[in-house]
Amino acid sequence: MVIGFVVITIGLVWLVWRLFFYRGSTPEEIRQRIIEENISKFPEAGQRQISRTFPQIPELTEEEIRQRRLQDTAQGGEVKTLPVTQDKVLDPVPVPGAEAVVAYDPDEGYFYKITEDGEKILMTDDRFYKVRAVTWSKGGDRAIIEYPDGSNILYDFTKRKAVTLPKEIVQPEFTPSEAIVAKTESDDPDKNWLIYMEKDGTVKFVEDLGRYGSRVQTEVSPNELFIALHYKPLGIDKAEVFFLGKNKENFKSFVVDGFSFRGRFSPDGTRLLYSVLREQEGYRPSLWVVSASEATIGQNKKRLNIDTWVHKCTFSENNPRFIYCGVPEELPENIGLLPAGYSQTKDVFYRVDLSTGISKLIAIPADENGRMAVSVVDIWLDKDEEGLYFWDAYTGKVFKIRLR
Helix, strand or coil: CHHHHHHHHHHHHHHHHHHHCCCCCCHHHHHHHHHHHHHCCCCCCCCCCCCCCCCCCCCCCHHHHHHHHCECCCCCCEEECEECCCCCCEEEEECCCCCEEEEEECCCCEEEEEECCCCEEECCCCCCCCCCEEEECCCCCEEEEECCCCCEEEEECCCCEEEEECCCEEEEEECCCCCEEEEECCCCHHHCEEEEECCCCCEEEEEECCCCHHHEEECCCCCCCCCEEEEEECCCCCEEEEEECCCCCCCCEEEECCEEEEEEECCCCCEEEEEEECHHHCCCEEEEEEECCCCCCCCCCEECCCCCCHHHEEECCCCCCEEEEEEECCCCCCHHHCCCHHHHCCEEEEEEECCCCCEEEEEEEEECCEECCCCEEEEEECCCCCEEEEEECCCCCEEEEECC
8 A cells, every 4th residue: 555655646746747847848949959860860071972863865966956856747847858759850740549750851861650769660662852841641641742943742651652743832731631732833923823632633723812822821621611711911910811612612701910820720620720920019929819610700819828829839639728839938029020930939838728818837848958949840749638749940859748
């Protein structure tokens, strides 16, 4: 009992001291004690070792930096622009339904079919020297070959047969049905005609052109209703454009705001894309679109917000409301008056929505050496519209830009 009483008494004494006389550590004292207890655990200067792993960044050459900047597909910046032909060619055109072009090699004097990977397939053993121009049929199996002295031949690559054509024939064009539309040009105005030649050789004299043959452009609509366009000046900056048919039909006309008119029909024949020059714009080309079916000629005329020549543009076959154009970055004043001004530009590529007029920069041509100076002479899309092809005036080569 005595021992138990003593233990209880000691416990009570400790409890009274704890409650009334003991003062615990303040928060600041506790913090200081933690610092003092742990600071001795830090290593002395020079003893601490930091172990961190960083990704290794390789040093890049200038060429590798350019390659990383280049886009593989057209997204609005510098894009890989791939040569389809390794050598210069003359008047290349795509082969329908095939990833290939047919063209004349001026250095060798032969005609080739050239595949997308650059393989050259000889089209005929016949050799042609110093050809000046080539006009291809829609299937790429016939061509009108023009020589520097003005002589012309019609050559069939399937039959390997040539037919001599009159020297007076200029600006020939094959129709979708493989007929030929052309102009005859001579010093005698009475012999200047717009002609239509059937595939069997039958010739129809369509329009007497007289002294105004230079104002007529052979341009065949997809349904062959129209075979040429004739523009008649109306003062300085206006001209009336007439649609000519092979049967001398009396179609509507429309007025353009400018001169030096050149047009191109859409694949469905509902629109006409055209370019003109105007004094008030420094004789630079402006691009326009207008309705062009028989019932709508001249309606919905609209200027597009890019300035280029019509031959630098091509329509989408799948959706003709869209066009793709080579557009000069700069257009000096009076460039449209130069005979070959269109081939002295530095072009980039735009897609234009003809319904809204909205244009979008899609590609700046480039390769591993940086920006490329290209000037579009002709342009087209492949059958799936995954690639944009163009013939370049500076190199004479065909190039490709991937769209997707």
